[in-house]
Amino acid sequence: MSKTLYDKIWDDHLVHEDNDGTALLYVDRHLVHEVTSPQAFEGLRIQGRQVRKPKLTLAVPDHNVPTTDRSKGISDKQSKIQVDTLRNNCKEFGINLFDVNDKRQGIVHIIGPEQGFTQPGTVIVCGDSHTATHGAFGSLAFGIGTSEVEHVLATQTLIQKKSKNFRVNVNGSLPAGVTSKDVILKIIGTIGTAGGTGYVIEFAGEVIRNLSVEQRMTICNMTIEAGARAGLIAPDDKTIEYFKDRPMSPKGENWTKAVAHWKKLFSDSDAKFDKEVNIDAKNIEPLVTWGTSPQDVSPITGEVPDPEKEKDKDRRTAMYRSLEYMGLKPKMKISDIKVDKIFIGSCTNGRIEDLRLAAKLLKGKKIASDVSAMVVPGSGLVKKQAEEEGIDKVFKNAGFEWREPGCSMCLGMNEDQLSSKERCASTSNRNFEGRQGRGGRTHLVSPGMAVAAAIKGYLADVREIN
Amino acid sequence: MEKFVKLKSIPAHIPLMNIDTDMIIPKQFLKTIKRTGLGKSLFYEMRYDESGKLIDKFILNNDPYSKSKILLAGKNFGCGSSREHAPWALLDFGIRCVISPSFADIFYNNCFNNGILPIIIDEKSIQELSEYSERKEEIEVDLNEQVILYGNKKLTFDIEPAKKKRLLEGLDNIGLSLKKIPNIEKFENSMNKTKPWI
Numbered sequence: 019m020s021k022t023l024y025d026k027i028w029d030d031h032l033v034h035e036d037n038d039g040t041a042l043l044y045v046d047r048h049l050v051h052e053v054t055s056p057q058a059f060e061g062l063r064i065q066g067r068q069v070r071k072p073k074l075t076l077a078v079p080d081h082n083v084p085t086t087d088r089s090k091g092i093s094d095k096q097s098k099i100q101v102d103t104l105r106n107n108c109k110e111f112g113i114n115l116f117d118v119n120d121k122r123q124g125i126v127h128i129i130g131p132e133q134g135f136t137q138p139g140t141v142i143v144c145g146d147s148h149t150a151t152h153g154a155f156g157s158l159a160f161g162i163g164t165s166e167v168e169h170v171l172a173t174q175t176l177i178q179k180k181s182k183n184f185r186v187n188v189n190g191s192l193p194a195g196v197t198s199k200d201v202i203l204k205i206i207g208t209i210g211t212a213g214g215t216g217y218v219i220e221f222a223g224e225v226i227r228n229l230s231v232e233q234r235m236t237i238c239n240m241t242i243e244a245g246a247r248a249g250l251i252a253p254d255d256k257t258i259e260y261f262k263d264r265p266m267s268p269k270g271e272n273w274t275k276a277v278a279h280w281k282k283l284f285s286d287s288d289a290k291f292d293k294e295v296n297i298d299a300k301n302i303e304p305l306v307t308w309g310t311s312p313q314d315v316s317p318i319t320g321e322v323p324d325p326e327k328e329k330d331k332d333r334r335t336a337m338y339r340s341l342e343y344m345g346l347k348p349k350m351k352i353s354d355i356k357v358d359k360i361f362i363g364s365c366t367n368g369r370i371e372d373l374r375l376a377a378k379l380l381k382g383k384k385i386a387s388d389v390s391a392m393v394v395p396g397s398g399l400v401k402k403q404a405e406e407e408g409i410d411k412v413f414k415n416a417g418f419e420w421r422e423p424g425c426s427m428c429l430g431m432n433e434d435q436l437s438s439k440e441r442c443a444s445t446s447n448r449n450f451e452g453r454q455g456r457g458g459r460t461h462l463v464s465p466g467m468a469v470a471a472a473i474k475g476y477l478a479d480v481r482e483i484n
Numbered sequence: 485m486e487k488f489v490k491l492k493s494i495p496a497h498i499p500l501m502n503i504d505t506d507m508i509i510p511k512q513f514l515k516t517i518k519r520t521g522l523g524k525s526l527f528y529e530m531r532y533d534e535s536g537k538l539i540d541k542f543i544l545n546n547d548p549y550s551k552s553k554i555l556l557a558g559k560n561f562g563c564g565s566s567r568e569h570a571p572w573a574l575l576d577f578g579i580r581c582v583i584s585p586s587f588a589d590i591f592y593n594n595c596f597n598n599g600i601l602p603i604i605i606d607e608k609s610i611q612e613l614s615e616y617s618e619r620k621e622e623i624e625v626d627l628n629e630q631v632i633l634y635g636n637k638k639l640t641f642d643i644e645p646a647k648k649k650r651l652l653e654g655l656d657n658i659g660l661s662l663k664k665i666p667n668i669e670k671f672e673n674s675m676n677k678t679k680p681w682i
Contacts, residue, residue, distance in 0.1 A: 033671045034664055040646045042664060044671055046682050054567065056517035067658070070668075074682075082515065096515035103517050140682065147566040147590060161566035161590055164519075165597035165657070173661045175668060179644065211502060212560040215589055245563065247589050268681035276681045311502050332501050332558055332607075339500070429565075431511045438534065450506040450564060452529050 020286035022183045023252050024218045027158040027283070031141045033175055043178045045170050046140035047157075049126045050077040050113065052104040053431070054145030058168035059107040070174040072112040076135050079104055080125045081431045083118055085394050085421035092118070097432065111171070124397020124423040127151040127239065127365040131231075132399055134264025138253040138280040143170055148365045148447065150241040154234035155260075156253035156283045158218070161242065181247045182292040184217035185285075188225035190299035195481040197375070198233035199367060199445070199464035201225065201297075202240040203305040207315035209295060214246025217293065220285060221251050225299045231260045232371040239366045240447050243312040252284040304480050306352055307449045307462040309340035314449070316352055318467065318479045324348035343451055344459050345439060352477055355461070359442040360391035360418075360472040361454075364428035367445035367465050368396030373404050376465040377412040379483050385417040386475030392419040392434070394426040418472070430455045443471035486599040487654035491581050492624040493553035496543050497610075497617040501558035505565045505591065509573040522569055523576030544577070548620055554581045556610055556617060561602075562591025571598045581625050583632070585610060596647050599654060601627060603641045613639075627652060 021029070034042040055077070062069070069075065082097035092098040101118060108115040116122045122129060127148055130136040136152045142159035143149060145167045152159035162176065170176055186205055206213075219241055226234065234251050241249030258277055261267045268276040303317035314337075316323070325337035325348060341348065346355065362368075362376055373395065385391050393413050395401035401423055404410055410420045427434040428446035436442055436458025445468050449460040461477060470478040513525045531542050538545045544552070555574070561584040562570060571594045574582065582595070583603045595602045603625070616623050616634050623634040627648060632639045650657070675682060 034667045036646065038645055040644075042661060042667070044668070044675070053514050057519050057568075060517070061658075065658070067662075094515075100515055100517060137681075145566055145568075147564065149566075163566055163568035163571075163590060163594035163597060165568060165594070169658050169661060172658050173665075173668060174672075175661060175664075177657060177661065211563060212586055212588070215560070215586060242590075245560065245588060272681040276679075279679065332499075335499070336501050429506075429511050431514065448504075448506070448564060450504045452510055453506050456510070456529055456534065 020288045020290070022285040022289040022291065023156065023220055023250055023283055024158065024183055025289070027139060027141065028180060030139070039179060041178050041180065042175045043141060044175055045143050046074060047130070047135060047142040048075040048170050049130055049142065049144035049149070050075055050167065051081055051126050051146065052079040052100040053081045054164050055107065055167055056100060056103045057164045058171060059111065061168040062171060067172045069111040069113065069171045074174060075113045075171070076130070077104060077108050077113050078116045078123055078126050078129055079118055081425045081429065083424040084432050085424050085426045085434055088118060088422055094432070121398040121402065124400065125365045125368060125425055128368060128396035128400065131155060131235070132264070132397060134261050134267030137261065137267070137276070138257060139283050143176060147242045148239050150249050151235050151239040151365055153238035153241065153249040154231060154251050155257055156251060156280070158248055158250065160248040181218045182216055183290070184214060184219045184246065184293040185291040186219055186221050187223035187294070187296045188221065188299055189223045189296060190225065191228070192225055192299050192302065195304050195466065196302050197464045197466060198229055198236040200302055200305045202237045203307070203312070203315045203462065204297060204302045206240065206244045206312050208297065209244055211243060211311050211313040212245040214241065214244035217246050218248045218250060219244070219246045221249060226251055227254065230371060231256050232369045235369070236366055240312065243447060253280050304464065304467055306467065306477050308344065308346060308352065309337065310343055310449055310451050311340070312447070312449060312462060314340060318352055318477065320352055322346050322348055322350045322352065353479065355477045356441065356475060357389060357443045357461070357471050357477060358440045359436060360385070360389060360468050361427045361442055361444040361446065362392070362465055362468050363394030363396065363426055364446040365396065366447045368394060368400065370400050370403050372445065372465040373400070373409050376469045377409040379466055379469045379480070380416045381412050383416055383473050385472040389472055389475050391417060391472045392421055392427070394421045395423050397423050427454055429453060443468050443477060485654045485656065488580060488599050488601050488627055488651040490624065490626050491553055492622050494548050494620050494622050495554040495556050495583070495613060495617045496549040496552035497556040497614040498543060499558055499614070502560045502563055503557055504563045505567050505570045508562070508570040509567065514567060514569050519572050520576055522573035523578065526573040526577045551578065553578055554583065554623065554625065555579050556613055557582060557584045559585040559607070561587050563588035566590045568594045571595050571600050575600060583610065583613065596650055597657065599651065601625065601651055603632070605639060605641055609639055
């Protein structure tokens with residue numbers, strides 16, 4: 019019987035299935051960070067349970083860590099307790115940890131692939147919704163709650179109900195200035211923030227095939243913003259090339275066996291999808307969000323929408339609430355929106371290719387005088403690579419702050435936050451109320467668009483920067 | 485985990501769609517290493533002003549809603565992050581049942597690990613139930629019968645049998661899965677042969 023990529027990975031990990039379809043799924047890779055794990059380890063201790071396969075888990079502190087000088091440790095008491103707790107738990111249960119001052123430390127979804135811990139065809143989970151990122155390599159990857167983290171630690175499995183199959187085809191080729199961030203914003207804007215609920219989305223089509231693996235990660239990363247359980251992209255030669263010689267990639271004979279397995283990971287040509295959406299790349303422009311949901315997107319050349327034109331009453335109410343929170347008026351030009359801060363980083367856009375693209379546009383220019391801007395590399399290794407290429411100097415010379423790696427202002431758990439009414443062009447993934455700081459106003463953009471906004475001091479069109 | 489069988493309460497209605505996990509419990513409260521104590525910070529930015537004072541017009545700040553055990557909300561409730569702090573905060577506040585036209589996937593699953601019943605019903609029915617919230621009248625949820633009773637009317641709702649059983653009996657998932665260790669070992673042995681690189 020023909021199968022989708024999701025069907026294949028699912029079937030390959032089925033430990034047990036009840037009559038009603040409730041399944042016990044094997045977990046090959048478990049990523050752990052300091053925020054969603056303390057209660058899980060505590061649960062194990064209370065019940066006297068062990069971690070079943072410590073080697074299949076990798077831990078890193080990322081959400082709470084300061085992005086400024088770390089030599090004096092973490093000053094925020096509660097953050098310090100969480101990071102210390104992770105360290106102690108990893109020691110007690112024998113789990114590999116990349117600690118705060120380890121060169122390999124970074125955002126959990128960036129270090130997984132970077133180390134080759136993430137691999138095609140695996141089931142990967144983490145107590146973080148952006149685990150969807152790893153789907154870019156053809157792994158079934160999704161976020162779980164802390165009780166489920168505990169379940170995985172104790173049993174190396176997870177209780178799951180199978181989702182339905184959804185395919186999004188992005189056809190044609192991307193116009194100039196349009197990146198994978200715009201593609202995923204377009205998809206979310208098209209299907210809505212709950213458009214993927216109950217599904218696993220496979221991204222396919224010419225545009226997806228032509229993207230680099232890092233660009234694909236941006237797409238899968240934000241699948242959760244469309245409500246889907248996971249996003250998937252079939253591995254190809256680029257994927258295989260990416261994993262060659264990574265520290266935790268298979269070696270020798272195992273590499274050959276693994277590659278043979280990875281090459282079988284694709285949806286059969288006659289596989290059935292429960293839902294399918296086609297997007298023509300030529301209709302995608304550089305996008306920004308204007309509201310407080312990732313589906314609130316507009317082309318940079320467009321206007322803030324008028325809620326009065328919205329027919330759905332609940333949606334209209336939500337739009338008014340968003341505009342009030344964002345301090346925007348209906349029908350104003352998007353390019354007339356003035357920004358205060360620029361944030362380049364996060365698991366969505368904190369990789370070396372993102373920084374290269376931004377630096378290329380920024381080279382020899384300065385940020386607007388009334389804007390403050392920061393770059394937070396996704397990992398210590400991304401930071402090191404960028405510094406070797408002189409990218410840090412381009413940013414610093416332009417007026418950006420060059421920081422230490424972590425989640426930073428994507429969610430503002432550390433000191434990196436917006437003040438009330440401060441407006442930020444951000445390469446992160448969520449523009450929810452209060453996400454980057456109470457009262458803070460977030461506009462989601464691509465790294466190139468963040469640079470354009472930094473230079474102009476307004477939301478601006480990356481195509482006008484040269 | 486506490487069992488969920490029947491629940492009677494005046495419902496609190498928050499008529500917003502896409503209530504996300506950052507709204508339910510903002511980031512500054514995720515620094516805890518405990519499961520308890522989050523109730524006072526539930527819906528923090530809607531509930532308190534910037535000086536930390538209660539905002540009078542927010543429904544949960546007013547009696548009898550400050551004691552509501554049932555929450556009515558717009559569609560796509562719980563979207564956003566995987567933080568289980570969201571259901572922990574609801575539970576700690578006293579809410580054991582959330583009724584919405586739809587839920588985000590991870591939040592929905594998290595509820596069942598915390599003895600919270602998420603009920604999916606259509607928007608029209610939410611509207612009907614919201615009148616009970618306005619009139620400060622109780623409604624009753626009966627999980628075994630899969631009904632919501634209000635006035636002399638009743639609404640039925642769907643729920644997966646396995647999830648229903650877990651709530652009714654307050655079962656520990658991990659304990660149940662550990663009984664399947666022989667299956668897990670068999671799977672691992674076979675995987676070691678077919679996928680030795682894992």
